[in-house]
Amino acid sequence: MKPLIGITCGVELNIRSLNMQQLPPQQHRLDDAYMKAVARAGGIPVLIPVYDDIALVKEVIDRLDGIILSGGGDPDPAYYSRRATGRQGAVLPRRDAFDLEVARYAIAETNKPVLGICRGEQMMNVAMGGSLHIDLPDDGKLTHMLAMYPKEMVSHEVEVLENTKLAQSLGAGVRGVNSFHHQAVLDVADGFIVSARSLPDDVVEAIELPGERFVVGVQWHPEELIGEEGQQNILRRLVEAAAK
Numbered sequence: 001m002k003p004l005i006g007i008t009c010g011v012e013l014n015i016r017s018l019n020m021q022q023l024p025p026q027q028h029r030l031d032d033a034y035m036k037a038v039a040r041a042g043g044i045p046v047l048i049p050v051y052d053d054i055a056l057v058k059e060v061i062d063r064l065d066g067i068i069l070s071g072g073g074d075p076d077p078a079y080y081s082r083r084a085t086g087r088q089g090a091v092l093p094r095r096d097a098f099d100l101e102v103a104r105y106a107i108a109e110t111n112k113p114v115l116g117i118c119r120g121e122q123m124m125n126v127a128m129g130g131s132l133h134i135d136l137p138d139d140g141k142l143t144h145m146l147a148m149y150p151k152e153m154v155s156h157e158v159e160v161l162e163n164t165k166l167a168q169s170l171g172a173g174v175r176g177v178n179s180f181h182h183q184a185v186l187d188v189a190d191g192f193i194v195s196a197r198s199l200p201d202d203v204v205e206a207i208e209l210p211g212e213r214f215v216v217g218v219q220w221h222p223e224e225l226i227g228e229e230g231q232q233n234i235l236r237r238l239v240e241a242a243a244k
Helices: 032-040 054-062 093-108 119-127 165-170 229-243
Strands: 004-008 010-013 026-029 044-048 066-069 114-117 156-160 173-177 193-199 204-208 215-218
Touching: 004 032, 004 093, 004 229, 010 093, 032 044, 032 229, 054 093, 066 093, 066 119, 066 229, 093 114, 093 119, 114 119, 114 229, 119 204, 119 215, 156 165, 156 204, 165 193, 165 204, 165 215, 165 229, 215 229
Parallel strands: 004 044, 004 066, 066 114, 114 215
Antiparallel strands: 010 026, 156 173, 156 193, 193 204, 204 215
16 A cells, blocks of 8 residues: 655635635645655655644644655744744744644654655754744845746755765755745754755755654755656655655
């Protein structure tokens, strides 16, 4: 039987159905690329909505074989003891609380494989005690919000470090990635190691837990890079770990 891979959803206001007599309803959202990437890798994608009941979150995770923390907006900097600046994106309290609980529980209280993508990598780091750059250019780094490029196109380079799980998928050395973020890991959470940094500004682009278990976070979107075999290997290794 193929492994069940849970993918966290985002939640946002549905402004298309705005009614002047009431607040617009909230809706769950997840880009189709995540589902297609999991299916290509041999898993069964299962969407995880934003639960407010933490007990339900844990019960759902217990029934899955692997977890993907998906991308999205900026986490509330209060979770890593920083004050918001004008560069901070809109804060979504429901999703922040949900993502943090999923990350904490899946990483610290289960042995399931976990992959964090973009915001998902950041939430992994914050959930385990790390911090973020609120805005990379404000901190003297290059612009990483390269949304002028198509999602499936490489837009800058990272260096993948040797002897890491990421290197087992991509190979060590310089590799191309896409890039749609203005925040990134600053202080790496205890227990994690850096497995890739951007060139030439040395921003943390990937983190992982050492050891046999697959717990990896990447700042880019491998699910969109369908023409890059190494990027697809990241999803395959998640699914392979979940199958075990």
